Amino acid sequence: MGRAASEPPGREITPEGLFVRRREFLKTGARGAATAAVTGASLVWLSGKAPPPDVPETQPALAEPVALGAPAFTVDEPQTPFQAVASYNNYYEFGLDKGDPVRTASTLRPRPWTISVEGDVLKPRTIDIDTLLQWFPLEERVYRMRCVEAWSMVIPWLGFPLSALVDRLEPTGNAKFIEFTTLNDPEQMPGLRIPVLEWPYVEGLRLDEARNPLAFMAAGLYGKMLPNQNGAPLRLVAPWKYGFKGAKSIVKIRFTSTQPRNTWNVAAPNEYGFYANVNPAVDHPRWSQAAERRIGELTRRPTLPFNGYANEVASLYAGMDLRRSF
Amino acid sequence: MATPAARPLGAQPGATRPARSTPPDAWLKPGIFVGSLVPLAYLVWRAATNRLGANPIAEIENELGLAGLILLVASLACSPARRAFGWTWAPRVRRELGLLAFFYASLHVAVYIFIDQALNVSAMTADVLKRPFITVGFAAMVLLIPLALTSTKQSIRRMGFKRWQRLHYLAYVAAILVVIHFFWRVKIDVSQPLIYAYVLASLFVIRAGVWLLQKRRPARPVAGAG
Numbered sequence: 001m002g003r004a005a006s007e008p009p010g011r012e013i014t015p016e017g018l019f020v021r022r023r024e025f026l027k028t029g030a031r032g033a034a035t036a037a038v039t040g041a042s043l044v045w046l047s048g049k050a051p052p053p054d055v056p057e058t059q060p061a062l063a064e065p066v067a068l069g070a071p072a073f074t075v076d077e078p079q080t081p082f083q084a085v086a087s088y089n090n091y092y093e094f095g096l097d098k099g100d101p102v103r104t105a106s107t108l109r110p111r112p113w114t115i116s117v118e119g120d121v122l123k124p125r126t127i128d129i130d131t132l133l134q135w136f137p138l139e140e141r142v143y144r145m146r147c148v149e150a151w152s153m154v155i156p157w158l159g160f161p162l163s164a165l166v167d168r169l170e171p172t173g174n175a176k177f178i179e180f181t182t183l184n185d186p187e188q189m190p191g192l193r194i195p196v197l198e199w200p201y202v203e204g205l206r207l208d209e210a211r212n213p214l215a216f217m218a219a220g221l222y223g224k225m226l227p228n229q230n231g232a233p234l235r236l237v238a239p240w241k242y243g244f245k246g247a248k249s250i251v252k253i254r255f256t257s258t259q260p261r262n263t264w265n266v267a268a269p270n271e272y273g274f275y276a277n278v279n280p281a282v283d284h285p286r287w288s289q290a291a292e293r294r295i296g297e298l299t300r301r302p303t304l305p306f307n308g309y310a311n312e313v314a315s316l317y318a319g320m321d322l323r324r325s326f
Numbered sequence: 327m328a329t330p331a332a333r334p335l336g337a338q339p340g341a342t343r344p345a346r347s348t349p350p351d352a353w354l355k356p357g358i359f360v361g362s363l364v365p366l367a368y369l370v371w372r373a374a375t376n377r378l379g380a381n382p383i384a385e386i387e388n389e390l391g392l393a394g395l396i397l398l399v400a401s402l403a404c405s406p407a408r409r410a411f412g413w414t415w416a417p418r419v420r421r422e423l424g425l426l427a428f429f430y431a432s433l434h435v436a437v438y439i440f441i442d443q444a445l446n447v448s449a450m451t452a453d454v455l456k457r458p459f460i461t462v463g464f465a466a467m468v469l470l471i472p473l474a475l476t477s478t479k480q481s482i483r484r485m486g487f488k489r490w491q492r493l494h495y496l497a498y499v500a501a502i503l504v505v506i507h508f509f510w511r512v513k514i515d516v517s518q519p520l521i522y523a524y525v526l527a528s529l530f531v532i533r534a535g536v537w538l539l540q541k542r543r544p545a546r547p548v549a550g551a552g
């Protein structure tokens with residue numbers, strides 16, 4: 001600026017070589033930063049996963065549960081936080097990643113909802129979910145949940161014993177099995193457009209398994225109505241079996257004389273059986289079932305036979321080869 | 327992407343570049359290095375702020391393994407990329423990408439050993455021996471170690487280029503093993519591993535094509551590092 005009168009001393013003039021190098025330096029830096037940004041963004045896009053959203057606990061409360069029955073109906077282990085139970089879900093109807101259902105299941109409409117009862121019953125019929133929920137007093141059951149992928153949770157369910165429902169639905173003498181079918185509506189379940197499994201999702205139990213006092217129908221968890229991603233409005237909970245047995249968002253209950261073709265067994269018969277009892281001695285062909293990671297814990301803990309419910313259910317399988325009937 | 331040959335010197339007619347000036351594309355390797363550490367930084371940030379979801383160990387393990395595979399495939403894509411698109415810069419970052427792949431693979435395996443299995447030697451031995459998915463991952467890791475150890479220029483000189491090159495073709499074997507590792511690990515949805523299988527397969531096709539062309543015209547001198 002007004003320094004024209006006196007020339008700056010020579011040493012203050014930036015030498016031309018340095019000037020060129022500084023420009024080159026800046027350009028190099030900018031290109032380096034751009035390379036880093038493109039590399040980093042591509043790698044994160046391909047390999048990274050966004051944090052799961054916070055799940056608001058805005059579900060309506062269900063009726064007050066009655067007092068607990070047998071000691072097997074609760075677990076003296078820390079319960080898995082609601083946030084984890086409601087954001088880490090295998091529910092392929094809402095996407096293949098365990099983080100998908102919490103983001104996509106808002107399209108499910110759990111009311112109004114009906115369940116059709118079919119097959120070997122005295123009176124086939126269609127029942128409204130709210131009618132059904134008034135048939136039985138609601139109980140809380142704190143159960144371990146062991147996924148076939150070797151992780152586990154402890155979940156306080158709210159619902160009623162399956163045995164009570166079976167009695168009420170009056171199966172005929174022909175009925176040997178009970179089959180549950182999940183909703184099959186691509187409008188409400190975006191994942192149904194991906195044909196990874198045979199839709200609709202079907203699961204089943206032997207009728208004596210269904211009558212075991214542990215078998216449970218859950219309409220809620222943590223005292224509230226089931227979040228959609230956990231299988232609203234009604235799902236099966238069979239805590240001595242791998243989690244995939246727990247059919248979610250049930251629209252049909254069918255009693256049959258033949259063993260139901262359960263979805264995972266159809267998809268990979270050498271990996272997933274009909275019984276799917278938790279069994280540390282029978283590994284999945286591709287990974288060990290001897291130990292599991294309890295969600296919230298760092299290291300693995302040993303898996304218990306029948307998920308710790310052997311006293312209650314082992315007699316159901318007396319004389320069976322559980323290696324073959326896995 | 328600017329190739330070094332196309333890089334102008336700026337509006338400095340007659341300015342001779344001093345010998346100690348920045349080498350061509352001085353930004354390339356540091357840029358890729360910093361960028362490749364972003365997935366690790368993103369993991370550390372989510373781990374520190376409890377944002378990795380309900381099963382953070384599995385998440386860390388999977389993301390590290392996947393970053394390792396991506397970088398490994400990227401390093402293998404360098405020579406084919408030069409052949410197919412004339413990207414002369416690509417082979418210059420091949421070694422760096424390979425070493426970064428090794429870095430992520432090592433972290434992946436370290437998480438498995440020290441956290442997932444908590445140093446339970448008998449469980450890990452059973453895994454390696456009985457779980458094909460772990461067996462192939464283990465084989466891939468074992469293959470990557472000599473490649474990382476012989477990644478220096480001195481090694482090329484010491485071994486001779488031909489032998490060195492033959493050894494480093496093992497990187498392809500390692501990548502195939504990792505893709506199998508990925509396939510065997512997923513429960514049912516193979517769409518992710520399929521993507522990497524397709525990419526690897528197209529790299530093989532390009533290589534095979536180049537090889538056939540060179541056989542047809544033996545007079546043509548073989549271009550540098552293949």
Ligand code: HEM
Nearest residue numbers: 384387388391392394395431435438463464466467504508
């Ligand atoms: C001793 C060697 C290895 C062991 C024990 C091992 C172990 C594992 C385990 C346990 C998983 C599943 C993690 C979980 O879901 O809990 C996994 C997944 C994976 N690993 Fe490895 N691994 C090994 C070597 C490698 C190498 C060398 C690479 C790549 C350079 C690699 C890439 C992957 C990939 C891409 C996945 C799947 C990631 C995903 O599903 O998103 N692994 N590995």
